[in-house]
Amino acid sequence: MGKIIAIANQKGGVGKTTTSVNLSAAMGTKGKKTLLVDIDPQGNSSSGVGVDRRAVKNTIYEVLIGEAKAPDVIIHTEFTNLDIIPSSMDLAAAEIELVTLDHRESILKNALVPLREHYDYIFIDCPPSLGIITTNALCVADTLLVPIQCEYYALEGLSQLMNTVRRVKRQYNSQLDIEGVLLTMYDGRLNLTQQVVQEVKKYFPRKVFATAIPRAVRLSEAPSFGRPIQYFDKSSRGAVAYDTLADEIIQTNKG
Numbered sequence: 001m002g003k004i005i006a007i008a009n010q011k012g013g014v015g016k017t018t019t020s021v022n023l024s025a026a027m028g029t030k031g032k033k034t035l036l037v038d039i040d041p042q043g044n045s046s047s048g049v050g051v052d053r054r055a056v057k058n059t060i061y062e063v064l065i066g067e068a069k070a071p072d073v074i075i076h077t078e079f080t081n082l083d084i085i086p087s088s089m090d091l092a093a094a095e096i097e098l099v100t101l102d103h104r105e106s107i108l109k110n111a112l113v114p115l116r117e118h119y120d121y122i123f124i125d126c127p128p129s130l131g132i133i134t135t136n137a138l139c140v141a142d143t144l145l146v147p148i149q150c151e152y153y154a155l156e157g158l159s160q161l162m163n164t165v166r167r168v169k170r171q172y173n174s175q176l177d178i179e180g181v182l183l184t185m186y187d188g189r190l191n192l193t194q195q196v197v198q199e200v201k202k203y204f205p206r207k208v209f210a211t212a213i214p215r216a217v218r219l220s221e222a223p224s225f226g227r228p229i230q231y232f233d234k235s236s237r238g239a240v241a242y243d244t245l246a247d248e249i250i251q252t253n254k255g
């Protein structure tokens, strides 16, 4: 049975999408059948793996509003062992549309649970908010991966995120756990980075991944080619880092 990992932090620009795309692709290259679920209306994960959203008929939006079934919206990418459920700009409206539905927190869960048996890993790229869409991801996830940018105010907003996690655990998903906290855009030469690392480790004892993702320009270039870093510049520092992160997660999960 596949493991479902939500990649979330309501702060924008911290590396959620970069991590979703490249960690998913890295898992695929290691023989793990992987599904990436893009639930951010901006759709950067979808375009990051080469999906042209204008050419896609049905997306996660149609699944959430009950007009399509999840297996029917899966796209096989050109990358090894990597499938994606793309997002749609309409998803922004879903925040409002879902509010009136019964069981509105578990719609994504009902859609994704039957897919578990077909994958080793399912990663969910969350939007930069703590609304109903992110709540849906936390309700179905086994674990949460939190990217944190090694910058000023790195810890800002994390208490709201952790409050949301506690609420979801209490009400819907008592098993929800933290997979790990990922330091992104890491530059070990900077004093600031060292300070942030110390603070984050204090806030999340024993939860920070050993692997940190360096600030690397190739990681920011790959999306415009619609390719994960492993298929864009395989020997770059960013590719090696996501490869190492995938190994770390496989090792922790023993598979």
Ligand code: ADP
Pocket: 011, 012, 013, 014, 015, 016, 017, 018, 019, 044, 128, 184, 185, 186, 213, 214, 215, 216, 217, 219, 220, 221, 223, 238
């Ligand atoms: P989020 O999904 O949290 O909003 P993104 O993954 O889209 O964040 O990253 C925000 C911006 O930073 C993007 O332009 C991305 O290319 C860039 N970026 C992300 N991680 C790195 C990194 N490790 N090194 C350099 N640029 C990065």
Ligand code: MG
Pocket: 016, 017, 018, 040, 044, 126
């Ligand atoms: Mg994003």
